Amino acid sequence: MTLLAFPALDEAPHVARLAAFAADAVAAGVVDRALLLDGGSRDGTPQLAARHGLEVVDARALTGGRALRGKGDAVAALLRTTDHDRLVLLDADVEGLATASVTRLLAALTRPVALVKGVCRRLDPATGTVRSGRVSELVARPALELLGSRLAGLRDPLSGQVAVHVPSVRDLDLHPGYGLELSMLLALEQRHGAGAVAEVDLEPIAHRHKDVDELAVVAREVLAVALGAAAARGASWRPDPDPERP
Ligand SMILES: O=c1ccn([C@@H]2O[C@H](COP(=O)(O)OP(=O)(O)O)[C@@H](O)[C@H]2O)c(=O)[nH]1
Numbered sequence: 001m002t003l004l005a006f007p008a009l010d011e012a013p014h015v016a017r018l019a020a021f022a023a024d025a026v027a028a029g030v031v032d033r034a035l036l037l038d039g040g041s042r043d044g045t046p047q048l049a050a051r052h053g054l055e056v057v058d059a060r061a062l063t064g065g066r067a068l069r070g071k072g073d074a075v076a077a078l079l080r081t082t083d084h085d086r087l088v089l090l091d092a093d094v095e096g097l098a099t100a101s102v103t104r105l106l107a108a109l110t111r112p113v114a115l116v117k118g119v120c121r122r123l124d125p126a127t128g129t130v131r132s133g134r135v136s137e138l139v140a141r142p143a144l145e146l147l148g149s150r151l152a153g154l155r156d157p158l159s160g161q162v163a164v165h166v167p168s169v170r171d172l173d174l175h176p177g178y179g180l181e182l183s184m185l186l187a188l189e190q191r192h193g194a195g196a197v198a199e200v201d202l203e204p205i206a207h208r209h210k211d212v213d214e215l216a217v218v219a220r221e222v223l224a225v226a227l228g229a230a231a232a233r234g235a236s237w238r239p240d241p242d243p244e245r246p
């Protein structure tokens with residue numbers, strides 16, 4: 001059984017689109033259930049979703065009322081409590097995807113793959129060019145390279161558009177905030193090898209772009225995961241300082 005969830009914190013402007021997306025995906029039989037995973041919105045997101053007929057799960061109810069520490073905390077709570085064996089996550093603010101994107105993610109979720117990352121090329125409306133996310137380019141991929149991870153070859157390591165095999169990821173040690181994506185990659189690689197992760201191309205997307213101050217918070221949390229992984233490798237581990245240079 002397959003669940004589609006939109007992790008959302010204060011995403012009211014996107015709710016009508018998400019409700020229509022969810023209805024289409026269920027009607028097409030691509031997923032069995034779809035819901036908005038609310039992380040404690042204060043802008044009326046859950047109420048608006050309910051009015052549009054989109055099921056809402058308050059992530060705080062999944063943690064016994066404990067305050068949430070971020071997206072990773074909400075997603076981990078859903079992973080621990082769902083009885084669906086496949087979960088598709090799509091960021092609530094990402095526009096440009098279609099039901100076919102979900103189909104493509106799920107089609108690649110066959111053993112030994114436990115996590116399929118959707119490559120989300122950002123469409124820059126000003127120039128018409130596409131690129132990956134800034135934290136992916138500047139923090140996550142360099143960190144994966146320095147850690148010697150085979151996953152450094154991923155094109156969009158921090159993509160929030162993913163399909164996962166729930167039993168393979170539900171007890172992984174996941175970062176409670178924006179480090180969720182990198183922590184899931186590294187924990188899966190450690191347990192099952194890099195072959196547990198696959199990537200598929202999705203449509204070019206548009207989403208809200210944080211300014212540098214906001215993005216620094218994301219980068220810090222992603223870096224915290226990388227530093228934790230480095231520490232776990234022990235004193236004998238040394239990064240190759242110039243892995244890319246001739
Ligand atoms: O505490 C949080 C923070 C973010 N999000 C959601 O996680 C997704 C990705 O977050 P955001 O857009 O802030 O990250 P970005 O993609 O801009 O780095 C979005 O759907 C957010 O609404 C969440 O559910 N809980």
Ligand SMILES: O=C(O)[C@@H](COP(=O)(O)O)O[C@H]1O[C@H](CO)[C@@H](O)[C@H](O)[C@H]1O
Pocket residue numbers: 091122132133134135136137158159160161178179180181208209210218
């Ligand atoms: O990669 C990134 O730099 C950020 C921001 O992307 P942009 O440079 O604003 O397109 O977005 C990603 O990282 C977040 C934190 O892990 C994820 O939650 C997003 O889904 C992902 O798109």
